[in-house]
Amino acid sequence: MSRVKIQFPEHNPLGVVLIPVRISDINYGNHVGNDSILSIIHEARMQVLAQNNYTEMNAGGNSMIMADVMIAYKAEAFYGDTLDVEVYATDVTSVRFDLLYRIWTIREGKEIEVAHAKTGMVCFDYKNRTVASMTPVLEQYLSKR
16 A cells, blocks of 8 residues: 655745644554644644634635545654644635645754645535535635745
8 A cells, every 4th residue: 555645835834833742642652643643733724724813614704624634644743742733725626625734843953754644625615514615715815825
C-alpha cells in the first residue's frame, strides 16, 4: 500500500497557529495519539478562521462540513511540545476546497515534521442539509496569498 503524500503549495498559508500538546493528547505509547492529531487540525482550522472573524458556521456567508481527511504521520510529538500548524487552502471549486496542514515543532533546536494532513471541505447549507455554492467572499479569502 502506498503512503499518503501531501504536496504543499508555494504560496503563503492562510494562517499559522501554535497549539501546545496537552496531557490528554498523549496515548499509551507516550506520544500524541492519532485521534489527537485530528483534533489538533480541527482546532487549527477554527483558530485560522477566527483570525478572519469566521467560524465553520459562517465563513464569508458559507457554512462548511468536512467530507474527508488524510493524515500522514512523520514523527512523534510529546507532552510539552508546542506544535506550529500552517494551514493552506487549495483546489478551490464552486462548492468545495481542500485545507492542508503542515504540523511541526522545534525540539532540541531542530525543526521536526510531526504530520501532514488534508481535509476536504464542502460548503454546506445546514438548514436545508444540502451542498451550497461558495460565496465570492469565501472564495476570495481562500485565494489570498
